[in-house]
Amino acid sequence: MDFSETELVPTGNMKWQCPECQKRGQFSSVRLFQANFDSAIYFCENKNCLYPHETGSPSKFVVRRSVEEIPVNVEMLRSLDLPETLLSEPCLRTGHLDQLIWLSAFHPHIKTAVEVDQHWKLLMAKMRVNEKIENELEKIKDFYDPDLEKLKGFTDEMIRFGKHIVPDLEEIINLIRC
Numbered sequence: 001m002d003f004s005e006t007e008l009v010p011t012g013n014m015k016w017q018c019p020e021c022q023k024r025g026q027f028s029s030v031r032l033f034q035a036n037f038d039s040a041i042y043f044c045e046n047k048n049c050l051y052p053h054e055t056g057s058p059s060k061f062v063v064r065r066s067v068e069e070i071p072v073n074v075e076m077l078r079s080l081d082l083p084e085t086l087l088s089e090p091c092l093r094t095g096h097l098d099q100l101i102w103l104s105a106f107h108p109h110i111k112t113a114v115e116v117d118q119h120w121k122l123l124m125a126k127m128r129v130n131e132k133i134e135n136e137l138e139k140i141k142d143f144y145d146p147d148l149e150k151l152k153g154f155t156d157e158m159i160r161f162g163k164h165i166v167p168d169l170e171e172i173i174n175l176i177r178c
């Protein structure tokens, strides 16, 4: 029998039941393991089972998948101290985690940073009469708060993921972007 992902029965969280083990009355999962930076290999988790490797051609069980495209599972989220509600996001991949880890660490300081930003804008508006001073202030501001700049760069998708950590993230970003 040729190996095909669609022949397998999903058992949740990127696992499929092994059809060969099933014939022997055993229940094992076929799982996708990352082999290197850009490919992954299917294995049956039962050490005595060769499925799907007995089927011959590696093209049947080696697939192209970048490390960044690995779907996120509950163990990863727990180890990174990120909310498990993120599992409800089907598009979430390990490539998104860097920004979410950063957001999670920045979270306690967001309110203060936004307040400073708002005061700054007010001050800038008052001083706008003097263009030279304004330019100087802009330079200091970038030096002072690179974190908010990073937050401003969040894509819509990242904002959706980030809301699991900071529920009012969209409002905050709209506020600092204007």
Ligand SMILES: [Zn+2]
Pocket (backbone or CB within 6 Å): 018, 019, 020, 021, 028, 044, 045, 046, 049, 050, 051
């Ligand atoms: Zn098996």
